Amino acid sequence: MSSLSSAAFIHSPMSTAEVEASEKLYGSLAGDVRRLIDVLIRTEVGADRVAQARELVQQAQMLLGEQASAEAAGVKFNDEGRSWSWGNAAVGARNAIAPPMVLRWDDDGEVRSEVDLGVAYEGPPGCVHGGVSALMLDHLMGETASAAHTRLTMTGTLTLRYIAPLPLGRIWLRARIERESDRKVTVVASIGPGEPSSDSSIEARGLFIVPRWAQSGDVPADIGSLD
Amino acid sequence: MSSLSSAAFIHSPMSTAEVEASEKLYGSLAGDVRRLIDVLIRTEVGADRVAQARELVQQAQMLLGEQASAEAAGVKFNDEGRSWSWGNAAVGARNAIAPPMVLRWDDDGEVRSEVDLGVAYEGPPGCVHGGVSALMLDHLMGETASAAHTRLTMTGTLTLRYIAPLPLGRIWLRARIERESDRKVTVVASIGPGEPSSDSSIEARGLFIVPRWAQSGDVPADIGSLD
Numbered sequence: 001m002s003s004l005s006s007a008a009f010i011h012s013p014m015s016t017a018e019v020e021a022s023e024k025l026y027g028s029l030a031g032d033v034r035r036l037i038d039v040l041i042r043t044e045v046g047a048d049r050v051a052q053a054r055e056l057v058q059q060a061q062m063l064l065g066e067q068a069s070a071e072a073a074g075v076k077f078n079d080e081g082r083s084w085s086w087g088n089a090a091v092g093a094r095n096a097i098a099p100p101m102v103l104r105w106d107d108d109g110e111v112r113s114e115v116d117l118g119v120a121y122e123g124p125p126g127c128v129h130g131g132v133s134a135l136m137l138d139h140l141m142g143e144t145a146s147a148a149h150t151r152l153t154m155t156g157t158l159t160l161r162y163i164a165p166l167p168l169g170r171i172w173l174r175a176r177i178e179r180e181s182d183r184k185v186t187v188v189a190s191i192g193p194g195e196p197s198s199d200s201s202i203e204a205r206g207l208f209i210v211p212r213w214a215q216s217g218d219v220p221a222d223i224g225s226l227d
Numbered sequence: 228m229s230s231l232s233s234a235a236f237i238h239s240p241m242s243t244a245e246v247e248a249s250e251k252l253y254g255s256l257a258g259d260v261r262r263l264i265d266v267l268i269r270t271e272v273g274a275d276r277v278a279q280a281r282e283l284v285q286q287a288q289m290l291l292g293e294q295a296s297a298e299a300a301g302v303k304f305n306d307e308g309r310s311w312s313w314g315n316a317a318v319g320a321r322n323a324i325a326p327p328m329v330l331r332w333d334d335d336g337e338v339r340s341e342v343d344l345g346v347a348y349e350g351p352p353g354c355v356h357g358g359v360s361a362l363m364l365d366h367l368m369g370e371t372a373s374a375a376h377t378r379l380t381m382t383g384t385l386t387l388r389y390i391a392p393l394p395l396g397r398i399w400l401r402a403r404i405e406r407e408s409d410r411k412v413t414v415v416a417s418i419g420p421g422e423p424s425s426d427s428s429i430e431a432r433g434l435f436i437v438p439r440w441a442q443s444g445d446v447p448a449d450i451g452s453l454d
Binding site: 004008009010025026028029030032033035036037039040041042043044045047049050052053054056057058059060061063064065066067068069070071072073074075085086087088089090092094095096097119120121122123124125126127129130131132134135136137138139142154155156157158159160161162165168 | 231235236237252253255256257259260262263264266267268269270271272274276277279280281283284285286287288290291292293294295296297298299300301302312313314315316317319321322323324346347348349350351352353354356357358359361362363364365366369381382383384385386387388389392395
């Protein structure tokens with residue numbers, strides 16, 4: 001855990017309303033890019049059309065590059081208790097790579113998500129890449145370990161048991177804290193196809209750690225998981 | 228392993244030369260889209276520029292959609308022993324989500340890769356998402372288990388031990404077969420920052436299985452890993 005500390009989290013003067021307006025603006029473009037990624041895998045058009053598409057994409061890239069940070073988005077927080085990580089590979093609002101994964105904290109203590117995974121998440125033919133499932137489970141489990149963002153955690157160990165292939169399309173995920181003591185939190189989770197009543201395709205167990213430097217109070221606990 | 232069988236692998240009449248020309252054509256566009264994803268996370272332009280970029284991206288998407296399959300790319304193979312999975316989330320040539328991960332089978336039996344990971348692969352501030360590392364390790368280890376594509380394997384279990392945060396930028400990965408018997412192959416792997424001489428950030432161990440249906444000879448073994 002050497003290269004991270006509370007200094008890596010940036011306090012921002014943005015209000016929560018401004019953050020949400022910004023997420024809506026850039027998030028709509030991220031949605032467009034997500035659809036572009038999808039059709040680029042499926043397209044059968046010829047070289048002339050590909051050249052035209054390249055031209056358009058390069059123009060868009062130049063427009064956005066007119067004014068841009070050189071840095072990764074990082075994790076920011078404001079005085080209202082809102083935190084955001086726009087570049088996060090699992091949930092970042094500006095990240096077209098991230099599956100549109102939205103988490104729900106339910107009353108029974110479980111954290112759940114339903115996601116539609118398109119052709120860009122493929123591994124075995126017609127199925128979700130085992131590593132994409134690992135990415136989504138790792139993220140969900142880290143958020144679960146953070147206990148609805150009341151503490152900051154990092155992944156210690158993660159074990160995944162692959163039971164059956166997971167077809168592309170609608171999938172569900174669920175996670176819950178199995179036990180916790182001191183700075184260690186054990187989370188169990190699963191993922192499966194279609195509706196949440198279906199059998200699990202993958203089962204996971206993870207040990208999450210609260211870093212010592214995160215206990216200092218310098219970083220607001222509501223940042224949650226560091227994945 | 229219920230929903231996969233040898234029928235999921237599609238024999239293609241394309242020659243290897245045609246496959247490579249196609250990868251070059253669409254791969255160049257995937258590279259452009261990858262740069263677009265990156266700048267979309269970093270941009271600070273206002274609403275007018277975002278609207279213009281959306282227009283361009285939507286036009287590109289429509290051009291590519293003029294003629295497109297409705298299906299995922301799947302895994303295809305030809306009579307020359309070449310196989311390809313253009314939509315693969317870790318290595319697909321047409322998949323702008325995939326880190327540009329290229330594997331190298333070395334003489335000492337290790338499989339290695341060096342990858343430059345930009346801001347779209349972020350988890351903790353300035354660091355690679357733990358789930359992205361899991362995705363890359365899972366893929367590398369599956370390919371390693373396939374023993375340079377002489378057999379077909381699927382992930383059984385995967386255990387990841389997170390030792391230290393992995394900064395964005397240049398990273399290395401390595402994997403090797405630890406032991407094997409009958410239809411089970413154990414692979415160990417690691418990932419770390421900068422040059423391959425640096426300490427590991429994550430260590431992994433995986434059990435990979437050769438599915439019974441893959442022993443029939445219906446599917447060419449050179450398809451390799453099913454991840």
